[in-house]
Amino acid sequence: MRTPASAGNLALSPDLALGADPSVVFSERDFNTVRQLIAEYAGIKLSVQKRNMVYNRLLRRLRAHQLNDFGHYLQLVTGDAAGEREAFVNALTTNLTAFFREPHHFDLLAVRAREHAARRGALRCWSSACSTGEEAWSIAMVLREAGCAGDVLGTDIDTDVLETAKSAVYRMERTSGLPPERLRRHFLRGTGANDGLASVRPELRAMVRFAQLNLQSPVWPAQERYDVIFCRNVVIYFDREFQKKLLQRLADLLVPGGLLMVGHSESFPAAHPGFRSCGRTAYERLVG
8 A cells, every 4th residue: 555755664554544643444344335325325335446435425524423433333323323424425426516507407407397397286306316406406597587487396315415406595605606696686695694695485395395305215205206306416326226226117117208407428218118218418308
């Protein structure tokens, strides 16, 4: 194992992650247990290259419990003491997101929303891995701008990020990429103690709801079918067998002609006979 330049000739023990605190040992056995548990609880397949990331994120949980041994911590997780299983999953969930990330999907959504606006009823949309909510709120902004009634559901496995999504309050730097007109139309700027914050306007809040959902759960809550599903940048953490199962479940929840948006590096719906490509990483549910 190569040592950092600042470490001189002192080699790290093979049981330590790079950059680790030597007082907290993270063994290969601990890492393999973490990989097994996160696959079981959330369907996430961690590569061996993620060892440093796992160490750094879980070290915060050890310190929260005043522990210096990963073995004892993992016993808390498996025993679910004090709800630690949920905190464990939250710590290892990747939550990279932004307003209008991968904008071509929202351009396509805008076309569909304008077409739907003349019909009765709301355009039903699901942001299935919504993280801190930016994707769900972006969907709602598009629908509102198109004059289309909307019912948007945002779900995620991580309860911490869902709290942020539900609060609908973001630091101004998170909204800095939005055009001024869009920012004025959909957000309220904080003043006084709330200076530097932006809050989603009530008109938009009325269109969106959030709930916890593990996509790998064998049973999902009963849901009506959707017109549009965003399932972006999440299946890369699942193995191919589960990707196929998830795709079929999504297909079953889409109305004929409904849209499925996937991540910029994902093409898993391409081989499904029930979908056809209708744009960059966008697929339409075929009739029948």
